[in-house]
Every structure is written in C-alpha cells, then in structure tokens.
Amino acid sequence: MTLAPGYEPIEGSREGAPSTDTLPAGPPPAQGCPHLRGATAGESNGQEGRRLRALGPAPAVELPGRVKARVVVDPGLAERLSAGPHVSRDAARHWPGFREGTRDVDGIIAAWIGTHNALNSYGDDHRQLRSPIAAALTRRRVEAMAPEIELLVHDVLDELGGLGVHEDIDLVQSYALPIPHEVITRLLGVPAQHLPAFSAAAAGLFDTSAAPEDVGRSMGAVLAILDQLVASAREQPEDNLIGDLVRAADASESPLSDTQLRDQLMLIIIAGTETTVHAIGTLLVHLLSHPDQRALVTSGQVSMDAALAESLRLRPPIAAVPLRFAVRQFKDPASGEEFGEGEPILIHLAAAGLDPERYADPERFDVQRAEGSRSLAFGYGPHVCPGAALATREVVIAVRRLLERYPDVRLTVAPDQLPQSASFISNGYASIPGRLA
Ligand code: HEM
Secondary structure, eight states, X not given: OOOOTTOXXXXXXSXXXXXXXXXXXXXXXXXXXXXXXXXXXXXXHHHHXXXXXXXXXXXXXXXXXXXXXXXXXXXXXXXXXXXXXXXXXXXXXXXXXXXXXXXOOOHHHHHHXXXXXXXXXXXXXXXXXXXXXXXXXXXXXXXXXXXXXXXXHHHHHHHHHHTOTTSOEEHIIIIITHHHHHHHHHHHTOOGGGHHHHHHHHHHXXXXXXXXXXXXXXXXXXXXXXXXXXXXXXXXXXXXXXXXXXXXXXXXXXXXXXXXXXXXXXXXXXXXXXXXHHHHHHHHHHHHTOHHXXXXXXXXXXXXXXXXXXXXXXXXXXXXXXXXXESSOEEOTTTOOEEOTTOXXXXXXXXXXXXXXXXXXXXXXXXXXXXXXXXXXXOOGGGSOTTHXXXXXHHHHHHHHHHHHOTTOXXXXXXXXXXXXXXXXXXXXSOOEEEOO
C-alpha cells in the first residue's frame, strides 16, 4: 500500500505507543494505516477512538472510498484545527484534484463533501452561506418555538401511550425519531408528505457501510423533492426557513443558484434530524441505566441541560463530520503534528470526548463532573453547530416529558447489547427496546 503524500509510516514512529497489532480489536493494520470502521457489533466509535489514541494525537487512517486522512483524536488539537484559518472544509478549493475530478473518491465521502453549502465552505463564502441559517436559529427564535415543541411532544407521548404501556416498543422509532423530523419539516416549511423520504435519505447518508449506489439513490430521491421546493419558493417565498434562504440568496451580492439553495436545505435536513434523534435516544439510555444519576436530575438537583451535556460528551450523536483539508503545509506547535498542503483531516468528536487528560474516568456517566462536561459534540470554531440551541431545547423537552408521563419507563435490553448505527459519522442506537411500565 502506498501511504498518502506527506505521511510518515506510523508503526514505531511514536515512542511508547503500541503497534497496531497489539491493539485489543479492530481491522488488521495495513502497513501503519488502519481503516476507520466506525461502530460495529463489537466496538463503539468511542472505543475505536481509544484505540486510535494509542497511535498519537492525529494518526493516519483510510476512510471508505480509499481516502487517506489524519484522524484527530486529541481535543486540544481538534479545537486548534477547527478554529484556525489553516484548515478548510471546502474540498473544491482546498483538496487538489477534487474539483477537476481527477481524484478517485466515491460513496459516502463524496456525498458529504461534494455539495456546496455552509458546511463545505471556507472564509467569506462560509459566512455568506451560514448567516441566513444561523439567523433562523437564534436563541430567541428557539425560545419562541418552545411552546410548539411542547405541543408536538405532548402529541407524540399520546401516540406512544396508544401503543400500550405493557407492550415492547422501540423508543427510537416511536419516540426519538418523530420529534426532530416534525420540528425540521415545520421549520423549513416542507409539506408533511415528504417526511418519510427525508428520513430515509438522512439515515442513508449516515450509514458509512452503505454501497455507493445506495448512497446515490437516497440522495437522488430527496434532491428531486428539494428541487421542486426550491422552484416553488423562488416563485413565492413563504414565511419559513426556505423562504428566508431564498430571500437572503436573492439579496446577496453573489446570488445562490438553485443547486446551492438545494444543497443548503439538504444540509439542514441532514444536520438537524439524525443528530437530534440520537441525542434523545442516548440521553434516555444513559438516564434509564443510571438510576442514581436520573434521581439527581428528576429531583432538580442537576438540570436536564447538564445531563444532556454529559451524555453528548460520552457519546456524541456525530462521531466525526467529513471532511477538512489543510489549506497549506503547517505544523501545530503545541503537539508537534505536521500537516501537508491539501491533506484530509477528520476530527474525531467521539474520541475527543473520552480524552483521559481532559476528563477524569472519562467512560463514567457523571452529571456532576468537577471538570464540567463541556465537549466538542457540537463542533468548534466557525462551523460550530448553529442548531445547538434548538437541538438542546428539543432533547430536554422530549426526555423530561417522557420521564414525567411514564416514570416507570425502562429498557428491556442491556445498554451494551443495544444495536448501534453502522457508521463513523453518526453515533447512536439504531433501536432502543423498552416498555413504558
Ligand atoms: C444534538 C443535535 C446536534 C448535534 C450533536 C450537532 C452537531 C453538529 C456538528 C458536530 C457540526 C459540525 C461542526 C464542525 O464541523 O465544527 C454541526 C454543524 C451544523 N449543524 Fe448541527 N448538530 C445538531 C443539531 C442540529 C440542528 C437541530 C440543526 C438545524 C436545525 C443543525 C444544523 C447544523 C448546520 C447548518 C451545520 C453546519 C454549520 C456550518 O458549517 O457553519 N444541527 N452540527
């Protein structure tokens, strides 16, 4: 195997670090460049991150589609790279050969980086694409949406009760999933009949074990619907986020094309649904499997917001968001890590949250951490999640109201037996079997 340009072989390069073949689990090392597998039946994203940490703060890995990248597992380095101008999310500008089509990349990585939207942009271009989205998601606007979220959660709880309190239910499908999907479609103004197609596309884009043709099919179906929505919003922009984006795009000095608008909408749907579904499910699992921690929250000694922050640290809904690129060759002085121009970089949020130097006993769920639970779960720097306030509100309302309405709710499968999403991007439970009483 040829190492990506600019890489030194990893094995033996770091004093004291075990070679990959002494690591506890995972794929066979390919001459010092392991494959990033993501969560599998035997290993979570966090555990894979722990294995990678043994190789240094930013080891080289191979991603699906034969892309070589540096995966950053150290939280300090992750923050410096995310915040600094030396690193970009714009593959078209900063990954030589990508725009020209001379680079061999397909499947999930191509689907994530091949669109032009707030996530995949840099500098002034990023500011222009991000500002109308951020304006729609300010804390004030989220507070104004809270009563509507309460009503929606109330309705979903009624439906849940209708399934039978002594029946086996899946808390993902019947509770965690409908709430964020309804919120996003209402926020954007997408007609409810399109919700199943968006849900399928969002799930498809997070499955990093999916075949390239399947990824293409999920994307194609949803892009066709978005094209129609953009066309009708161009004719008559309404009072919703699609209308806001069209008005901002038209008012801009460099107006966005229909395709760019569509890519922005796609980003919001992808970013705002699967993530929040996992945040609700994972917080429920953490609280239901730690009665002492749950009691601290339900008694009011600790806020549900603090419990959510701890849950996000321990198992962030996004393990890693593809992809960043070094704008030029540089060295990070604090870690001594060097990055070659155009080198792909993947920030591993799930590993960063489990860093033993930042968090004492990092794998323990502790809603009263002395050092606090602040983490990189919502990202860091200019691309930090603009939907964090909305997501926090949704998750806190959803989990609080479920525990109030059904205080005897319980898991029927041990947490370590719950099926995980097969992905190194999304990080959560595919289903959470439980009973309401
Ligand atoms: C618990 C739920 C959520 C989590 C954990 C989460 C996490 C993240 C992360 C890690 C990033 C990338 C940051 C980076 O690269 O530095 C991101 C970006 C983004 N998120 Fe979220 N997110 C959540 C919910 C939402 C919601 C509800 C929305 C919108 C309604 C949203 C919209 C976005 C957008 C538009 C971006 C791209 C921002 C940019 O590149 O400037 N997210 N999110």
